[in-house]
Amino acid sequence: MRSFMVAVCVLSLLSAPESAAAQPAPTRTWLVLGDSYSSGEGVQNTATPSEHQPPESGERVRDCRRADGTEGNASSWAPTAYRMVAAELRVSRMDFLACTGAISDEIPGQIAEARKRFGVDKWDIVTFSVGGNNIRFADIIKDCIGIRLTWRAFVDQPVGCKITTDQLRARVDVLAGRAGITQDQYRGETTLPQIYKKVAEHVKPGGHVIVLGYPNIIEDTAEWPLMSIPPWLVKVRKFSCGLFLRNDVPLLRAGATYLNQRIQDVVREADLKHEDAGIRFDFLDISQKPYEDPSTGRHSICTDDPWLHGVKIDGEVPDLYFKKSFHPNQSGYDATGKVLADHLRARLKADEVVRSCPLVGFTPNSDDSAFEISSAGVPCDEVESMLREARRTTGFSNSFRVNGFDCRVTGVNTEGMITRIFRCGKDRSWFTFHRE
Structure with a gap:
């Protein structure tokens, strides 16, 4: 089994309130x-x-x-x-x-x-x-x-x-x-x-x-x-x-x-x-x-x-x-x-300040050990839920649908890494990085 790390950044404001267990506000x-x-x-x-x-x-x-x-x-x-x-x-x-x-x-x-x-x-x-x-x-x-x-x-x-x-x-x-x-x-x-x-x-x-x-x-x-x-x-x-x-x-x-x-x-x-x-x-x-x-x-x-x-x-x-x-x-x-x-x-x-969320494990739902997540204006547990849904249904292919939003890959980049950048709906974006 090949393990790799995925970092995801959500850069948009969702309507859901911050959870009671949220970490201190990022800066x-x-x-x-x-x-x-x-x-x-x-x-x-x-x-x-x-x-x-x-x-x-x-x-x-x-x-x-x-x-x-x-x-x-x-x-x-x-x-x-x-x-x-x-x-x-x-x-x-x-x-x-x-x-x-x-x-x-x-x-x-x-x-x-x-x-x-x-x-x-x-x-x-x-x-x-x-x-x-x-x-x-x-x-x-x-x-x-x-x-x-x-x-x-x-x-x-x-x-x-x-x-x-x-x-x-x-x-x-x-x-x-x-x-x-x-x-x-x-x-x-x-x-x-x-x-x-x-x-x-x-x-x-x-x-x-x-x-x-x-x-x-x-x-x-x-x-x-x-x-x-x-x-x-x-x-x-x-x-x-x-x-x-x-x-x-x-x-x-x-x-x-x-x-x-x-x-x-x-x-x-x-x-x-x-x-x-x-x-x-x-x-x-x-x-x-x-x-x-x-x-x-x-x-x-x-x-x-x-x-x-x-x-x-x-x-x-x-x-x-x-x-x-x-x-x-x-x-x-x-x-x-x-x-x-x-x-x-x-x-x-x-x-909309980007915050770091706790490491999220996906085993046994996937072959990958964990995701590193950061989000902006979104409770970490909601980000985790959306990622689990996307990973379970599509495996983060070049396009998928989550929470009613159509998401598509928009670019690849970075030295020594493959970067898949997903744009969802009008304002939402997931930035996905994983090692070869």
Whole structure:
């Protein structure tokens, strides 16, 4: 007799009440990955390098500027959202690995760091932003601005952005996996489709991945305040704001819009690819809400109430630190956190947290010794009853009927394992794994 193990996850809410003998309510875990827009670059009181990254072998530790909201540290958008939804959505912990300057290639390293530090392999919620550093967007912005704009404008020298719209779009296409990598235009060796696949490997069935986009850092010129430029800049004040030239703003805004569109496209593809495994991918476009939301006003650079820094120098000569430039201030992170919290509330339910059930034996009803079961919003004894019925009548063939629902196999996957994924009715799914 060949023995094998089967793990089943039911990812839907049934109407039956929780049994009196139910185990304590399960909770979700949350992993935060990504770049400076996720780490909290732009605010004061971020975690020191050694606080979350103890030095090894005397090596210098990278300053990730992690605003993780703990021990007096500031909060980026994820910890802000966490405080808002943790109780109602049963989120018990947040593991924060986002790091300033990160590119797509570093996401696997962040996951590895989280696994080592927290002893966790898969999470229920994963949030991150990544890609801006791959296309060198910070360098593009730096090339568009500078004190040099002032004196060059007076002597009629060429000023402003050197990159063209087509060149910027080409870099974004590389990031989205639509074109080959060109090293002088793109940082790294991996693209978004590759990274999303890697992230999905560390999400529990029933889990959610939320990818945040990027804001438009500068306001549409049609919305610029009348007195945004000091009057002593006689010539420059007619066509610039915050060291950005009016003629360059359409390029920068179009570039950010195209970047968000391409990220959203790849997120949708990842959602379709991993839906049958019970893993959902969502894109959250923060360029509209909160930064250009009719209900809360407009808050990019060159507005009356900007939630993004312009050129900002932090420190003293010779140790000047410019990285806070063009990143959110605390108001921006707080507003984004609220948008994320609302997004999570709309997609997650407290009673859909996946719980582990006791080992269920099927002998002598089958040749298999046991099933390992987990369920979401369903009493373990009811899950066991349904599994016994399905196993007795069909043996978990490619389709079966249980409790009035037609169930069918939707996919196979995983290394070294055969995975049969069953979808039942409209919302119910069984994820069945067994060893060859």
